[in-house]
Amino acid sequence: xxxxxxxxxxxxxxxxxxxxxxxxxxxxxxxxxxxxxxxxxxxxxxxxxxxxxxxxxxxxxxxxxxxxxxxxxxxxxxxxxxxxxxxxxxxxxxxxxxxxxxxxxxxxxx
Amino acid sequence: xxxxxxxxxxxxxxxxxxxxxxxxxxxxxxxxxxxxxxxxxxxxxxxxxxxxxxxxxxxxxxxxxxxxxxxxxxxxxxxxxxxxxxxxxxxxxxxxxxxxxxxxxxxxxxxxxxx
Numbered sequence: 001x002x003x004x005x006x007x008x009x010x011x012x013x014x015x016x017x018x019x020x021x022x023x024x025x026x027x028x029x030x031x032x033x034x035x036x037x038x039x040x041x042x043x044x045x046x047x048x049x050x051x052x053x054x055x056x057x058x059x060x061x062x063x064x065x066x067x068x069x070x071x072x073x074x075x076x077x078x079x080x081x082x083x084x085x086x087x088x089x090x091x092x093x094x095x096x097x098x099x100x101x102x103x104x105x106x107x108x109x110x
Numbered sequence: 111x112x113x114x115x116x117x118x119x120x121x122x123x124x125x126x127x128x129x130x131x132x133x134x135x136x137x138x139x140x141x142x143x144x145x146x147x148x149x150x151x152x153x154x155x156x157x158x159x160x161x162x163x164x165x166x167x168x169x170x171x172x173x174x175x176x177x178x179x180x181x182x183x184x185x186x187x188x189x190x191x192x193x194x195x196x197x198x199x200x201x202x203x204x205x206x207x208x209x210x211x212x213x214x215x216x217x218x219x220x221x222x223x224x225x
Contacts, residue, residue, distance in 0.1 A: 034213065044153075044201065044216040089153065097166065098143070098214075100153040 002027045004092050006101035013080055014109050021075040021104045023090035028068045030094040035064050035075050038087045038103070047088075048075070080108045114217035116202050122223045128190040131220045134183055135204030143214060144177055144187050145201040153201070159185065160207060192224045 003026045013019055023033070032051045036044040048057045048064040050073070056065040063076040073090055089103040115134040123129055135142050144156040157167040162179045170177070174193070179185040189196055199221050203214040 032213075036216075044203075046213060046215060049213045091153075098155050 002030075002092055002094060002097065002099045004090060004099045004101040006088075006090060006104050008104060009102065010105040010107075012107040012109065015080060015082060017080050017108075018076070018078050019080055019106070021077070021088050021090075021106070023073040023075070023101055025071045025073075025092045025099070027092075027094060028071050030068065030092050032093050033064075033066055033073050034091045034093070035062075035073075036089045036091065038089060040086075044089065077106075080106075082108045082110050084108050114202055114204050114215055116200075116217035116220050118220060119218065120221045120223075122225065123192055124225055125193055126191045127224075128188065129192045129196075129222060129224075131187040131200050131202075131222070133185045133187070133202030133217060135185070135202070136215055137183070139204035139206045139215075140182070141205045141207045141214075142179060142185050143203040143205075144185070145203065145216075146198045147201060147219070148198045156187070156200075189222075192222075194224045197222055197224050 005024045007022045030052055034049045035047040037047050038044050050057050050064055050066040061078040066073045085108050087103040087105045089100050091098050091100045117132045140161050142159045145153050146156055147153045156169045157177045158165050159179045175189055177187045199219045201216050201219045203216045205214045
């Protein structure tokens with residue numbers, strides 16, 4: 001059974017810092033890995049999707065990497081802004097099942 | 111496109127009542143997912159449809175939960191009878207399943223409170 005872990009559970013940084021969020025999974029036989037953002041009281045917004053054959057994806061200030069063999073993914077956020085404050089979740093898809101991590105709650109202080 | 115639409119956004123009901131949650135996926139998407147999110151258990155996949163057919167309902171907690179997808183543009187998740195422990199946010203998501211690409215788009219969720 002796939003298990004997804006996100007570290008740290010919470011992170012607080014000053015505005016402008018670059019930061020890395022971590023996601024690890026136990027079963028490397030995945031179809032893809034997806035990073036989401038969730039704002040309080042709202043649904044999930046898809047940020048980046050990495051296919052199993054890919055090693056990274058970039059969108060603006062966001063860069064996600066995938067290392068299947070080690071069961072790890074990182075989400076890099078450059079030049080963080082207060083508007084980046086949210087909970088970030090990673091989800092792994094395999095065998096018709098999607099497993100989510102518990103998320104990292106990010107606070108970017110002005 | 112308006113995105114995934116869910117209704118109602120909030121539902122408060124008494125224990126024992128029937129609850130029906132509704133979802134309209136993004137037009138053209140062929141897969142639909144129902145999730146439940148709680149503080150204790152995080153986000154859990156309940157059931158997954160592909161081309162209106164339930165593929166995997168192993169995440170449905172018990173027989174009180176049922177889901178239907180009568181056509182490509184509508185799905186329901188029903189809880190009967192409801193219990194306080196069913197209180198959670200229920201998300202619907204849709205995707206266009208092509209090869210190994212399953213990027214999902216989520217609705218805003220329905221916050222269910224059972225008293």
